[in-house]
Amino acid sequence: MTTVLLVHSESRLSPAIMTIDNEIRSALQPPDGMVRFYTEYLDAGWFPESPVHTATVELLRRKYKDRSLDLVVAVGPAALRFAALDAPGLFPAARIVFAAGLPSMASDFRVPSSVRGTWLSFDWAANLKLVLQLHPDAERIAFVHGSAPFDRAEHSRFREAFAAYRDRLELVDLTELSFDELLSRAAALPPRTVVLFGSFLRDRSGEAFISADVLRTLTRVAPAPIYVLSDTLVDAGGIGGRVVSFAAIGRHTAAIARQALGAETPAPALDAADDTNAYMFDARALRRWGISERALPPGSVIVHRELSFWQRYAWHVGALIAFVILQSAFVVALLVQRRQRARAQAALARNLEVEQLVSEISTTLSTCSVAELDGALPQALLRTARQLGFDRASLLEFDDDFRYARVIRSVSPDAPPLPARLPVDRYPWTFGAVKRGDLVQWPDRSRIPAAADEDRKAFAATGTEAFVGIPLRAGSTVVGALTLAALRPMPDLPGTLTERAWLLGEVFGNVIVRRRTDSTVRESEERFRLMADSAPVMVWMADVDGGRTYFNKQWLEFTARHRERELGTGWTEGVHPDDRARCLETLRKRFDAREDFLLEYRLQRKDGEYRWVADRGVPRFSGHGTFHGYVGGASDITEIRAAHEAMLETTRLRGEIFGSLFGHVAAVDHAGRIIAANESWTSSVLRPPLGSDYLAACRTAAARGNPGAEAQAAALRKVLGGHANRASCEYVVGSSRDERWFEMTVEPFHRSEGGAIVTHIDITRRRRAEAEARREREELAHALRVTTLGELAASLAHEINQPLAAIVSNAQAAQLFLDRQPGTDKEVQGALVDIADDAKRAALVIRRLRALFRKDWTEQRKPVSVNDIIFEVIGLVRAELEPKRVAVEFHPGKGLPPVFGDAIQLQQVVLNLIINASEAMVGASTSNPTVTVQTLSTNQGTIEIAVTDCGPGVEQAELERIFEPFVTTKPTGLGMGLSISRSIIQAHGGRIWAVCKNGGGLRMHIEIPCEEQQVPS
Known part of the structure; x- marks a missing residue:
């Protein structure tokens, strides 16, 4: 099934809209009925505000989000804007065609090449030429046009056309007026004035109108002929002119639509200026102003042509003449004249009665709300039925599909009542003729045409003998019928009623138009309320005094207050007392200035909590600039406001942290x-x-001879390019006397x-310390050898201690002996004292060494950080390992507790392990020799240190023997380093062991108890 969406710019009551809609539906509806039509009305003339258009587009998006549309037909200028700007996004798969697009209203946007259709063209020049042709004595042109955007769009085009006649005609500008001002000025137009009426959808005060209604009223008060530019206005009192045929526009657009549905791309648009404009005139208006049909342009269409008196009564006059000629009887002639006079008088009386009836009914109905x-x-x-001699008078309205005629009112004091709805197919011939705009009447059922046999049966079932059906029009579209029925034959039909039936049709047709207008306004207001209630914001409206006149469902649910209580300024009772005065003062100033505003204040929610809301309002103006109040919406921004404040606090805190970082720190973009x-x-x-550009600054510094600038740029490019997660380099600035060393570190800035x-x-201090460390390297090596000898001395300490004790005893005995001998050499006694003291000191050294190996030495221990110890050792060995191309990676554990021990001895152990690991990889087939040091805290309350290399490793059987004295894998090694290291670790209450690594290499593990787990012995 083909689906078609018809989008109309104006109300469905607009005669032009109805005419185009009927033509498109008739042309696109196939015999099998496999086309489904959807219809939407933008009501741009009545609701021109941008928020309403935005809400309408959103409503259409939601309404048709699950519908598959094959074709979108946009009718009218506002709908063309919708088709060009909104429809491609709403209905991407649908083909788009437009009708009655006005070029002067499409200058501020581009119509896509894929959108084709029929343009609307008003031929002002042709109508001005026509006016001078039919009224050569005319001295002035009165130009009548409304204030709606559609009305104003043609003002400039008229003035361009009028410029050619400015020296011959005076222009009376009747635009941008209120309706009352228009009528007043039109009634006072001087003689030799011709009125040119374009359209009148809205007056200066912003009140909406239907152009046909305005023209009918203007025709009654203006003392001048009125020419129009639309075929829908010819029936409304205008003489006519070079008019736009909306029926032709509808047919042309339907042809384009059929081509669009049957081809891959739409066909080109037809030429609207040539195909949709024609000369059309109302015969009644021509007679009223004494214009001969022979003076009209060739090919002019004349509607409502009535027979002249001579044409109606030619046979009477001819018969009378023939009778006089043939009979030459003066008496007969007198009788004929008397009878004609009596008939004329009766007809005149009936005409007066009907005209009085039409006038009174028109006055009554037009003054009613x-x-x-x-x-x-x-x-x-009832007056119509009784005065015209009928038993029933009914006002019918056809539905959009022309399937039923709804009975709006039916008066039948002496006849059976009609049902609420009449099926059209029950009276197919009658309603078909009325729909075509024909007057249907017969004085009795025997006069019903043979083609209407089904209608005859239906009328017989209701007892109807005589019948009159008068089409009711809205522009050129038949929207209903006025039916008059009698239960008896009426041989006088057709008669005076036939001549005045159209006047009754205009009166009662205006009733249907007014009812539809009112219904459309209510529907539009209901759609606005529906859109407002479905919007995710709290919508409100205010009048020109600032008092709120409307709140949507979301507002009332938020405050849990009755609508009546919120109206006016009652809504401010829910505003926080601290914000109320500021809120009212801001609103007053913005209302006085007619400016947009955005106001934040606290509003009490239904649970009593005050929530921050952002309230935005925009002024509402009519098409000619009249202020009508404000429309706005409020949203709860409590969470957004809190998040914003948190973000500001976080930003401030980050700034303070960033500013307090050690060193020179900067962030650069990509x-x-x-x-x-x-x-x-x-x-x-x-x-x-x-x-500034950091990379450019580096290039400038390199060009000036700065040796470290290129390394800095390379490190930055490596991280910015994603080639490394961290890059660093060291460089020197200044002369050799006051040189300063810097280390540059580059890490990614983790953001999008x-x-x-x-x-x-x-x-600089670290570099100098490293140099000092290199100078002390040999001393450290010497300390290692001394420690190695100390390990050997531990096994000999007991044997050495006894001879030392004997030496002390003998030295003391010799000293006592010499003291008793007179004349003893003092130098000898001094030598004995020195021997005793040196022996005691040697014994003390041996005892401390023995205590070390008994794990009872505590005099030099204190809490130390394992990570700090390792950092210092790596700093000492880095300069020695760099020439060997051996890298050291350290992965320090976080939050490690201190250990209780001797920092120097622990440094000696770590140094020994790193030196052993680096020497194991020198000469080995390792592409990237790296020593990895890692610290971590175990669940047993100990700190673990792991030193890993990627060298050849050792055999599994040798893992324990490498800690024994004099066991080594190096040709020049003594085999004492690991033995001493194990002794030191065991003295600290820990343990050391080795593990072979899969794929080659050796991992050394050290476990030392934490400070709280260690109890010094």
Whole structure:
């Protein structure tokens, strides 16, 4: 099934809209009925505000999100804007065709090449030429046009056409007026004035109108002929002119639509200017203003042509002449004249009665409000039926599909009542003729045409003998019928009623139009309320005084207050007392200035909590600039506001943390531009300023001979390019006398835009310490050898201690002996004292060594950080390992507790393990020799140190023997390093062991109890 969406710019009551809609439906509906039509009305003339259009587009998006549309037909200028700007996004799969697009209203947007259709063209030049042709004595042109955007769109085109006649005609500008002002000025037009009427959808005060209604009223008060430019206005009192045929536009658009549905791409648009404009005139208006049909342009269409008196009574006059000629009887002639006079008088009386009836009913119904029509209609229908001699008078309205005729009112005092709805197919011939705009009447059922046999049966079932059906039009479209029925034959039909039936049709047709207008307005208001209630914001409206006149469902549910209580300024009772005065003052100022506003205040929710809301309002203006109040919406922003404040606090905190970082720290974006820096960076003359290109600064420094600039740029490019997660380099600045060393570290800036964090730390002291460490390297090696000898001395300590004790005893005995001998050499006694003291000191050294191996030495122990010890050792060995191309990686554990021990001895152990690991990889077939050091805290309350190499490793059987004295795998080694290391670790209450690593290499493990787990012995 083919699905078609018809989108109309204006109300469905607009005659032009109805005409185009009927033509398109008739042309696209196939005999099998496999086309489904959807219809939407934008009501742009009555609701031109942008928020209403936005809400309408959103409503259509939701309404048709699950519908598959094959074709979208946009009718009218506002609908063309919708088709060009909104429809491609709403209905991407549908082909788009437009009708009655106005070029002057499409200048501010581009119509896509895929959108084809029929343009609307008003031929002002042709009508001005026509006016001068038919009224050569005319002195002025009165130009009548409304204030709606559609009305104003043609103002400039008329003035361009009028410029050619400015020296011959005076222009009376009747645009941008209120309706009352228009009538007043039109009634006072001077002689020799011709009125040119375009359209009138809205007056200066913003009130909406239907152009046909305005023209009918204007025709009654203006003392001048009125020419029109639309075929729908010819029936409304205008003389006619070079008019746009909306029926032709509908047919042309339907042809384009059929081509679009049957081809891969739409066919080109037809030429609207040539195919949709024609000369059309109302014969009644021509007679009223004395214009001869012979003076009209060739090919003019004349509607409502009535027979002249001579044409109606030609046979009477001819018969009378023939009778006089043939009979030459003066008496007969007198009788004929008397009878003709009597008939004329009777007809005149009937004409007066009908005209008086039409005038009184028209006055009554036109002065009633829409709400009062239901009470006035029965009386008007009853007067019509009784005065015209019928038993029933009914007002019918056809539905959009022309399947039923709804009985709006039916008065039948002496006849059976009609049902609420009449099926059209029950009276197919009658209603078909009425739908075509034909007057249907017969004085009795015997005069019903043979083609209407089914209608005859239906009328017989209701007892109807005589019948009159008068089409009721809205523009050129038949929307209903006025039916008059009698239960008896009426031989006088057709008669005077036939001549005045159209006047009755205009009066009662206006009733249907007014009812439809009122219904459409209510439907539009209901759609607005529906859209407002479905919107995810709290919508409100205010009048020109600032008092709120409307709140949607979301507002009332949020506050849990009755609508009546919120109206006016009652809504401010829910505003927080601290915000109320500020809120009212801001609203007053914005209302006085007619400006948009955005206001934040606290509003009490139904649970009593005050919530922050953002309330935005925009002024509402009519098409000519009249202020009508405000429309706005409020949203709960409590969570957004809290998140924003948290973000500001987080940003401030990050800024303080960033500013307190040690060293020169800066953040750069993905292109290398400096976007943030701490105070140390900005205050240093060595660093580029904030906002500069760091990579460009490095290139400039390299060109000036700075040797470290290129290394800095390379490190930054490596991280920015994603080639490394961390890059660093060291460089020197200054002369040899006052040189300063810096270490640059680059790490990724983890954010969606990318970037890097650059840190420059002054390592001059560290560099000098490293140099000092290298100078002390030999001393450290010497300490290792001494420690190795100490391990040997531990096994000999007991044997050495006894001879030392004997030496002390003998030295003391010799000293006592010499003291008793007179004349003893003092130098000898001094030598004996020195021998005793040296022996005691040697014994003390041996006892401390023995205590070390008994794990009872505590004098030099204190809490130390394992990570700090390892950092210091790595700093000592880095310079020695770099020439060997051996790298050291350290993975320190976080939050490690201190251990209780001797820092020097623990450094000696770690140093020994790193030196052993590096020497094991030298000469081995290892592409990237690396020593990995890792620390971590175990669940047993100990700190574990792991030193891993990627060398050849050792045999599984040798894992325990490598800790024994004099066991070594190095040709020049003594085999004492690991033995001493194990002794030191065991003295600290820990253990050391080795594990072969899969794939080659050796991992050394050390476990030392934490401080709280260690109890010094």
